[in-house]
Structures are given as structure tokens and as C-alpha cells.
Amino acid sequence: MNRRFRLATVERLRTTEFQSRGQELRAATLALAEGRARYQRIAAQLDGTALPQVSVPHGVVQTGAYRQRLRAQLEAAASEVGRLESELAAARSAWSGARARLRAVATLHDRHREALQLEQRRRDQAELDDLAAIRVAHQPVRTAEGRAS
Numbered sequence: 001m002n003r004r005f006r007l008a009t010v011e012r013l014r015t016t017e018f019q020s021r022g023q024e025l026r027a028a029t030l031a032l033a034e035g036r037a038r039y040q041r042i043a044a045q046l047d048g049t050a051l052p053q054v055s056v057p058h059g060v061v062q063t064g065a066y067r068q069r070l071r072a073q074l075e076a077a078a079s080e081v082g083r084l085e086s087e088l089a090a091a092r093s094a095w096s097g098a099r100a101r102l103r104a105v106a107t108l109h110d111r112h113r114e115a116l117q118l119e120q121r122r123r124d125q126a127e128l129d130d131l132a133a134i135r136v137a138h139q140p141v142r143t144a145e146g147r148a149s
Helices: 008-048 057-138
Strands: none
Touching: 008 057
16 A cells, blocks of 8 residues: 555645635634624714704704714615625635535545554554464474473
């Protein structure tokens, strides 16, 4: 049996791909968390804005404009979160595919190692059998009286 695993290069490439996809998944997860945090901050700002205690025409107009700007930002943040969720789903799918491809080659490599170990155990057992046969062949034969012949 060939002692070298013939798919070692493929396994290295798939390991690299898996690690790269993992980094992309982590980046997408962090980006989504940041997008959601931004959405929450804007929503909190929008909830926290109220008309001033003493209303002056100019203050009411400014508050209304500020709230309108926050609503537009909130809508943009919501669409950004949707886009980031899609990117996360794509990154998760790519990572899962890379993991499956790596697992397939890793399973073949495990089987190769097991076959090598089995072959080595067989060789070791054959060597032990040969040593035992040599030892038995060189031992003197004892007769019924207990004498060696």
C-alpha cells in the first residue's frame, strides 16, 4: 500500500478554503451585529425625541425635520440589516459547503491511516509469528523421561 495519502494536496486546499470561509462567516456575523446595533441606536433616538416643553414654531419644525431624518435613517438601517442577513446566509452556506467538502477528504484520509495501521499490525504479527516459529524450531525436544534430545 502506498504510504503517502494521494489526496493530501486536496485536503490542504480544502482546509484552507474552510478556514477562509470561516473568516468570511465571522466577518458577516460581526457586520450583521453592527448593523442591528445601529438600527437599535437610531430607533432609540427616534423614540427619545419629543416636542420641547415650550413649543415655538421654529422648534416644532426642527423637531419634525429631525424625526423625519431619523425615520429615513431607520429605514436605511433596516434595509442594510436585511442585506447583511442575506450576506450572512450566503456566508453560512459557503462555510457549510466547504466543511462538507473537507469532511469528505478527511474521512478518506482517516480510512487511509486506518488501512496503514492495519497493514503495520499485520506485518508486526507476521514478524512475531516468524520469531515464534524460529524459537520453536530451535528448542530441543523433550522426551517422556524429561531428557532433551
